[in-house]
Amino acid sequence: MANETVTDRAQDPLDAGSGAGREPGEPVEAPGGATGGLSGRSGLGGLSGGDPVRTALAADAEADRAAADGLAAAKPTADANRAAVDLSAATNLNAVADDTDLADDTDLTANTDLADDTALTTNTDLATDPYLAAVDPDAAPRRNPVVRAAVAVVRTFVRDMVVFFSVPVREVRTKRLMAIPATLTCVATIGVLWILELIRPTGLAFVLDVAGVRQGEPIWKLLPQLPLSLFAPAPDLPAWGAMAQVLIAFGIAECWLGWKKMIAIAMITSAVTSMAARLMVYASNWLHIGTPQIDNFQVDTGPSVAVVALLIYLALRLRTYWVVALTAVSMGGEAAILPNLAGREHLVAISLGIITYFLLDRWWPAWRRRRIEQATSD
Numbered sequence: 001m002a003n004e005t006v007t008d009r010a011q012d013p014l015d016a017g018s019g020a021g022r023e024p025g026e027p028v029e030a031p032g033g034a035t036g037g038l039s040g041r042s043g044l045g046g047l048s049g050g051d052p053v054r055t056a057l058a059a060d061a062e063a064d065r066a067a068a069d070g071l072a073a074a075k076p077t078a079d080a081n082r083a084a085v086d087l088s089a090a091t092n093l094n095a096v097a098d099d100t101d102l103a104d105d106t107d108l109t110a111n112t113d114l115a116d117d118t119a120l121t122t123n124t125d126l127a128t129d130p131y132l133a134a135v136d137p138d139a140a141p142r143r144n145p146v147v148r149a150a151v152a153v154v155r156t157f158v159r160d161m162v163v164f165f166s167v168p169v170r171e172v173r174t175k176r177l178m179a180i181p182a183t184l185t186c187v188a189t190i191g192v193l194w195i196l197e198l199i200r201p202t203g204l205a206f207v208l209d210v211a212g213v214r215q216g217e218p219i220w221k222l223l224p225q226l227p228l229s230l231f232a233p234a235p236d237l238p239a240w241g242a243m244a245q246v247l248i249a250f251g252i253a254e255c256w257l258g259w260k261k262m263i264a265i266a267m268i269t270s271a272v273t274s275m276a277a278r279l280m281v282y283a284s285n286w287l288h289i290g291t292p293q294i295d296n297f298q299v300d301t302g303p304s305v306a307v308v309a310l311l312i313y314l315a316l317r318l319r320t321y322w323v324v325a326l327t328a329v330s331m332g333g334e335a336a337i338l339p340n341l342a343g344r345e346h347l348v349a350i351s352l353g354i355i356t357y358f359l360l361d362r363w364w365p366a367w368r369r370r371r372i373e374q375a376t377s378d
């Protein structure tokens with residue numbers, strides 16, 4: 001027994017799988033193919049190869065090493081692909097920039113060609129047309145001075161009419177007849193007094209007693225008649241004419257000024273005009289100028305003086321000077337053609353309209369502004 005060799009000992013059960021079919025006494029071969037326990041690679045793969053756990057660990061290490069070697073070999077290829085992609089993108093951007101520059105150059109060339117063609121066409125037309133060739137192309141066409149003046153006059157007239165009638169038209173459109181209640185009351189008053197005048201003799205006598213102003217009457221009898229004398233029909237004007245005047249002039253003034261201011265201006269100007277006519281009668285008696293003596297006994301009634309004063313005042317307030325000019329020219333023509341008491345009173349009404357404008361729209365605001373400045377400075 002002592003002389004038995006190592007090769008004659010029993011087989012290790014762990015090596016049964018790898019030593020199948022091996023003859024007794026044949027040495028054990030390691031998994032790495034090296035004979036003996038430590039004759040293989042260093043590390044895990046070089047360990048004695050009978051243990052399956054160590055064999056598996058060695059195989060995993062070899063696989064990781066192979067994968068690392070593959071990544072190291074593939075990195076230059078990825079870098080090359082990335083560089084190729086960057087180069088392709090830069091090439092595309094350069095191509096787009098070249099296309100844009102080419103399009104801009106094309107548009108500029110087209111515009112330049114179009115301008116050249118237009119200039120060439122214009123020059124050709126000037127050269128072919130003898131009339132155009134004789135006229136300086138740089139000089140603007142000039143109208144006849146008469147035509148230009150006529151166009152300017154028409155333009156200013158239309159502007160004044162639009163301004164003057166804008167608010168009344170708007171108010172009547174929105175509020176209908178309720179936009180001018182005071183005007184309708186004045187028109188109705190004229191109609192009632194006209195109907196009373198038709199009832200003779202009592203109706204006519206009543207109207208003359210309450211509204212029939214005569215310059216030859218005493219002043220104490222004349223003053224109570226002044227308010228209603230504004231609405232009594234004038235002797236030389238039909239009642240429908242007086243009603244139409246009041247409806248238009250009073251209606252426009254009421255829409256612009258309000259009914260209180262409109263009635264106040266109409267009443268005051270009518271009363272002042274009647275007193276001015278009385279002064280003209282006195283001047284005729286003493287200085288032999290003014291109105292004839294027959295005007296002392298003429299009935300001085302009617303709304304025409306109030307209409308003229310309201311139109312002048314409102315037109316100056318709105319700066320519609322065409323209305324001022326038309327009113328003044330028509331009233332002046334009437335006074336020249338018919339030199340009677342009514343014509344002279346219309347001229348006085350024009351003066352009163354101008355004075356009213358300067359008092360209410362110039363002097364009064366300036367005075368109030370000075371008072372406010374003095375109060376704030378103190």
